[in-house]
Amino acid sequence: MGDEMDFNPYYGVFPYRDFIKTEGIPVIEAYSVDCHTVALEPWERLGGLGAYVHLAGKSDFLSAYVVEIPPGGELKPEQHMHDELMHVISGRGATVIEDPDGKKHSFEWGPTAIFGIPMNAKHQIFNGSGTEPARLAAVTDLPIIFNIFHRPEFIFENPFTFPERSETDRYYEGEGEFRKIKPGRHQWETNFVPDLVNFELPPWIARGAAGNNIQFLLGDSSMHCHISQFFEGTYKKAHAHNAGAHIFCVTGKGYSLLWKQGENPVDAMRVDWKPGTLYAPPDGPTYHQHFNVSQEQSRYLVFDFGGSRYPVLDSKMWIYENMDRSETAGGMQIEYEDEDPRIHELFEEELGKRGLRSRMHEFIPSRTA
Ligand SMILES: [Fe+2]
Structure with missing residues (x-):
């Protein structure tokens, strides 16, 4: 009976959990972590090295990840129909965020900086150092979005735009x-x-x-x-x-x-x-x-x-x-x-x-x- 429950596709389905199994990076479950030292593995989809961090108090809505960009490296460009807030743990680099009309906003960051990736805006993150890695931590509402919409194409390949969230230069x-x-x-x-x-x-x-x-x-x-x-x-x-x-x-x-x-x-x-x-x-x-x-x-x-x-x-x-x-x-x-x-x-x-x-x-x- 217990085994049957494990394999029943009609009961207790969490598409977010299924998705992160395909990501090929560790999923750390913990009460607390040290973002400087948490162990990371190569992350094919995003580039760099990463780990998901599922804290005891993450809630049903949120998850976190830590990503490291090697010296002189960059993450892959992406866009996503979920919110994402980022905090720089170590290193220096730059982020480029693109408006729906193609205009690019670029800014340089160092330790302690925070920034938000505007909903579904194209963006890319670069390490600005040729010698030091850069580590960032992100918290996203991907779990609730994935569990509602199910389809990765809706989240990662969606043409809808929100110019009002990204277009203020200052x-x-x-x-x-x-x-x-x-x-x-x-x-x-x-x-x-x-x-x-x-x-x-x-x-x-x-x-x-x-x-x-x-x-x-x-x-x-x-x-x-x-x-x-x-x-x-x-x-x-x-x-x-x-x-x-x-x-x-x-x-x-x-x-x-x-x-x-x-x-x-x-x-x-x-x-x-x-x-x-x-x-x-x-x-x-x-x-x-x-x-x-x-x-x-x-x-x-x-x-x-x-x-x-x-x-x-x-x-x-x-x-x-x-x-x-x-x-x-x-x-x-x-x-x-x-x-x-x-x-x-x-x-x-x-x-x-x-x-x-x-x-x-x-x-x-x-x-x-
Ligand atoms: Fe509190």
């Missing part, structure tokens, strides 16, 4: 449009952000520890992208939401605690991170909380399904409205005063091991450092 020149919404939801609308480390961020105090944040809208995509910053000797408030958030550490060093309702927060799941670490809190939903144990600011980047411009799902819009509201007020955030005291104790201990000082007394007056 969006490839490191420029963009600031869209004022409210703290934690302000948007920067562009197609390319060259440097995530020095990008100026507006304040977002509601998530704690004098943090800063901005939402990016890349290529008018319906995917979510944001970056948050928090400072040395601090940690942010815990919060929960459904799976999908692919979190990249961009700068700093620290750890995140992840736990489900009722679990011991310091003894459930811990991800230690440094630049290049990628992880995704699974469904549950899973509470997660970020701790900076380095001597510098930490910034992390998130790619997810459903952006603040186009949430797609009503449930996603609910998250945008409630993500930094206290649980006691019907939201999904645990205020410092309400958190399990073992969380703060562990943080002090981790800082102590490194000879660093906590700044949390500035944000939690009831606890002295």
